[in-house]
Amino acid sequence: MFKKFFTVNCFVILLAVLFIFTIRSAAMAAGLFGPLQTVSKETGGLNTAIGYFYHEDTYKNDVDHTVRLDEIYSQAAYGVKNIWEVYTRVGLANMKIFDIFSSMDASIMTDQDNFEANWEFFGTIGAKAFYPINSILGIGAFIQGTYYFSDFTDTVSGTKGGTPFITELKVKDFWDVNFGIGVQAALPYGIKFYAGPYIYYSGANVSMHSYISVPEYYLDDDTIRNKSIVGGFTGLDIPLTKGFRLNIEGQFADRVSAGIAVSYIY
């Protein structure tokens, strides 16, 4: 793959390698994990939520690249007996990859350094189970997977040695899966505190179209993976009034991510 790249254009390769390294480094966990114990009524019922998640991660190598995702989503969940819950989410996410288009080659000039893609749809499904040890403590586990239905795309233009070029980067079939375990404690006023470790795995196809002057070069897709990267999460679930609950959560991998959600229990 890379040999083929070199035969096309060296600066495109440079961008691609930077990009791929960046993506490979990124933790692509999508959204909050939520409290380990379902918030639905014990007899069984729905709960719905809206949430916002700010996600950031960094690859540390010769060059650091930070990836940032902003996600807003709507969630519907069904839980029973305070033990298990299944849920699904639909949302929108944007992506920003810092300094992906900047080049160390002085002959390459680009009009922007960052990859920025606008809001694209994603869907998430997940399940969680909880085992109460006593009235205060309990342990739980969850699994959550996300697929981004739309491609993240951005275009960079510039010159190499005075020759203009336009290159489009596209992140396609982006997905991730997360699995975590944790401990949950019941605090006064109905507040739930939870924390634990998680592992995640993500992948995507990256394609580049390079438009150099008038001729158009199409490069093959490359597959990127993100394996067994461990993180930690902790959060609070706070009861509000009239059936609403507030969920605040932080996730820690290479960088800190955080989110907030407000749920309603039917």
Add this chain to the structure above:
Amino acid sequence: MKIFLSLIFLCFFTVGCAHNPVPSSGAFPVKKSITQPVLLASASEQNPTLSAADAVNPVDEEYKEDEVFDNYTENAVAEEKVDIADPLEPVNRAMHQFNDKLYFWALKPVAQGYKFMIPEPARISVKNFFSNLAFPARFLSCLLQADINGAATEAGRFTINTIWGIGGLLDPSSGKELNLQTQDTDLGQTLGVWGVGQGFYIVWPVFGPSSPRDSVTIAGDYFLYPVSYISPWYAGVGVRIFEEINATSLRIGDYEALKEAAIDPYVAFRDAYAQYRFKKIKARKAKLNPSAPTEEKSASNNPALPKKEE
């Protein structure tokens, strides 16, 4: 047989319908008449004799122009009779027949098939979704009636149901905790609250019973209903038809029952419509001005109606 049917309907209306009695913004006539417990009583009494006390109405002056209603208390239940002028009766009867055939030949069979395929919770969710979409008309009507509380309730309902009700498919606002109920109002009611009389009876093809005043609702619903702006136009029409099929599937049998119970279905639906709208506006006025007298009486000055015997 009539007594038997009357007893059944008295029980039915006393207990209430299985579904939400609030009519949707759909097009067909049956929805606006099936929920009124006083329809059958009025259906068999077309020209009630008015008492002398009916000549004074301290509340609804506008109804002197075009409506006659008679308050009486029998069997400990007060029933009111409201009539509406019907100068277009031959045309209206033809339109009524058209709508009736449209219902029995097209809408009902399709709704029955739809009902067979789609479980009730899903159909109720669809109904909730379209009801949520109709928020702008209700919100504007509340504002135009200076019902700030109602407008705020509608805005709250729309926000909560859209966000936590998955785009309006669910209705958490109506739950015990939030208790934000739909403001059952429209632009026709707004005009009624302002004092505009309903005029004469019109049966629109497809849209069903109406009046010049209430026809404003049809126009208003068109402009304030987001589905109307779906492009191309036939896609919007398709959505409206789907909405109507879904709504009909939730009340199959109601129209038939009312029709079978009436001696003259046309007259029954006409009187039912007049009474339905009168009660809606009366309820809105009572809400907006709780100190106003709740008992209303009116004499008919409508030249289209028979003169009462002195």
